[in-house]
Amino acid sequence: MPGDQTLAETAGLTEIGSLLGGQARLLRLPAQADVRGSLRPLEFSELPFIPKRLFVVDDVPAGVTRGGHAHASCRQLLLVLAGEVMIELRYKQKQANFLLSANGRAILIEPEVWSRQTYVGEGSVLLVLASEPYDDDSYVSG
């Protein structure tokens, strides 16, 4: 159910791990793969929030770090579509790192979770779905 805190049990989208005491969750998007390639569907009704925007980050030189902030109330789903991106997360006294690659793993982060992303190689592409429209005032540096 959109807006519900839990992921739909019947969905193709599956929760496969929890980080930072549940403030971040590792998800897996199933693929429909055959000799013609791989298609990964994501029904927004399967997410615990309704996306209001997305952004794509690319053309990042290898080794560059971006982000380094939290959001006061925005929830985000981070998905790597090419290459590899190291995701650093912090919430209160907890921290976690996770290397996202283009294999259908995604990280769902709750508000107030600080995140920083390091683009490991050339050609990495990060897709982020956000629960709120862009708001410059929502940024919380840490």
Added chain:
Amino acid sequence: MPGDQTLAETAGLTEIGSLLGGQARLLRLPAQADVRGSLRPLEFSELPFIPKRLFVVDDVPAGVTRGGHAHASCRQLLLVLAGEVMIELRYKQKQANFLLSANGRAILIEPEVWSRQTYVGEGSVLLVLASEPYDDDSYVSG
């Protein structure tokens, strides 16, 4: 305004062309680019439909063609995030081809527009936003 037929005039998202008598439109997503890379935001309120799902297609061998159908009522936004994909479109007696690459160009297609995609090189990634949840009955082959 979500659901309106026109794109918001004030939006960063810009219409830069029309195909098939207006049944397909070429859009440009502006980038915030600097030495750290490029970020392309897309506020869903700028689109003429509210996305209900997305899908990502990757791992497609060079030269493979996918799609080859229309949808009875679903609208779609096609965006290439890596590599190049040739988009073929048909609507009634009209046809158009457009080579999408990872430069922020996107194609918005209306219902009943037939589309087929040829992945030009290895490593191409296609992102599609759709106005309706998945429905096997919505497919119209042509």
